[in-house]
Amino acid sequence: MSFTDLDYLEQEFIHFAKENTRSDANQAEQVPTTPGQKKMALELVDLLKSYGLRAHYNPASGFCISKVPGNVDNPKVTPFGIVAHVDTADFSAVNIQPQVHRNYDGQKIVLNEQEQIVLDPAEFPALKQLQGQTLxxxxxxxxxxxxxxxGVVGLLGAIKYLVEHPEVKHGDIYIGFGPDEEIGLGxxxxxxxxxxxxxxxxxxxxxxxxxxxYETFNASEAKIHIRGxxxxxxxxxxxMVDATxxxxxxxxxxPADQSPEQTKDKEGFYMVVSASSNVDHADVDLIIRDFDWxxxxxxxxxxxxxxxxxNQKYGEDRFSLQLDRTYLNIANFVRKLPYVxxxxxxxxxxxxxxxxxKPFRGGTDGNFISEKGIPTPNLFNGGGNYHGRYEYITVxxxxxxxxxxxxxAHEHVLQSENGRNETPLPAD
Ligand SMILES: [Zn+2]
Incomplete structure (x- = not known):
């Protein structure tokens, strides 16, 4: 028993998966950083229009923006947004050939005979739960x-369903399909x-x-320049003063024990991303992460x-520091609106x-959107083995x-009418 049309989801996923939408941090001056992402955003605009919705491309942000208009007349039902990203991670995305395994038998799959690349449930046990599905x-x-x-296609499925089922009550829902999430720009x-x-x-x-x-790192970056x-x-x-x-x-x-490979759960760390030096000067690039403010x-x-x-020890301001906040814990914003x-x-x-x-030891688009005044936790997209050749999803x-x-969307209407669940989020 499916909720939406599985064939439609499969067809749209395969269509979009084949498009090379890898983002590129080396082209950060462009919006979006790569042309494939813009092409996909424009296609999404057309697709949403074919559903009968208004949609447009925002050239300043690279987002495809749309709205599913509400069908209830109650100002208590506030608008909310849903966001998915079109770009893919830093791994080859040239000539992607999706393979469909119907009624997946839970056994290993040879992805590439020549190179002996095998997707094996012994290595990735989560696959076993997908037996019988279209992998x-x-x-x-x-x-x-x-x-x-x-995430993009799951969201499309929801939008199409709402458009085709006006009997399902909901408020205004904003839609954003954005670029460059993987490089922190979207x-x-x-x-x-x-x-x-x-x-x-x-x-x-x-x-x-x-x-x-809804809990992520707070993140900042420290650049230390040392003058020899x-x-x-x-x-x-x-x-001579040797910068090295x-x-x-x-x-x-x-602190030697506060590094990424020695910390877990909600523990924070320092990580030296790069360090380079000669006698004349040295540069250290460091990131700082912690859940707790x-x-x-x-x-x-x-x-x-x-x-x-x-600087006191060596004099003459040999060290200079540039410290920049990268993103802030979503919980800082969501705790004020536990309802979300x-x-x-x-x-x-x-x-x-x-x-x-689950606390997330990283950041998402939601960190930046939350900071802009719209508290934005992350839900899920349901795939597996993200960011490499072993990625998979089922329809x-x-x-x-x-x-x-x-x-x-519907629960939001019910709780707006009958009382919101405002239970405070558990303390740290
Ligand atoms: Zn992502």
Missing amino acids: ITGSGTTLLGVDDKA GTRFDPNDFPDAEFAYTLDNGQPGELQ TLVHPGNAYGL KLMTDFLSQL DKFTAREQFIKDLVAKL VNLAMDAYKKVGLTPQP EQMDKLAETLVRI
Whole structure:
């Protein structure tokens, strides 16, 4: 028993999966960074128009924007938004050939005979639960683009369903299909005026049905420049200041046990992304991550203090620091509107999913959209093995996403009429 038309979801997924929409951080000055993403956004505009909706492309943000107009006359039913991203991760996306495995038997699949690339449930046990479903994989040499085309197509399924079923009551729903999420630019360029008066929104990025993410890292980036003094080594006595030695001193004072490979769950870290030096100068690029706001700002302060201390030690302001916030924990914003999380979890239960809120050790478009005034937790798209040659999705999982979104829209009407679930989110 499917909720929407499975053949339609399959056909749309295969169509969009074949398009090369890989984003490119080296072309950050362009919107979107690659032409394939714009092509897909424009196609989505046309597709939504074919559903009978108004839709447009925003050239400043690269988003395809649309709205499913509400069919209830109750101002308490506030508008909300749903966002999926069209770009794919940093992995080959040239000549993607989706493979459809109908009535998947739960056994291993040879994706590429020549290179012996095998998708094996022994290695990826989550596959076993998909037995009997219509599984779609790549052909082993590229990614499939499940992240986030599964989200795009699940959302399309929900939109089409709502348009075709006017008896399902819902308020205004804004739709955004955005570019460049994988390189952290999509959400930063999102224009909140495209979702006017939206009280909240959801992203559909990765995760299994039932998962929900409203806690993410707070993130900042520290660039440390170190100035040495280069003189001829033969005349260097008492004059040369070796920037490499100063850099080594700095690096040795970072907490050795607070790095990504030694932390988990809600623990924060420092990570040296790059360090390069010669006698004349040195540069360290460092990222700072923490879920907890106080611990996060304490980490930032630690770096500031360390730079100040080393300047005292070596004099002449040898160290300079540029510290920039990259994104902030979605929970900072969502805690003021717990309804946005409760609504989704109540809808999950009604479609038979077990709500599984999970902290996410990263960031999403929702971090940036939340910061722009629209609290935006992340739901799921239902795929697996994101960002590589082993990506997969089933048509049934996209159907479940469509059903869940329709249920959220309707549940929002019911709770607006009968009282919202305002239960506070659990404390840290
Ligand atoms: Zn994604």
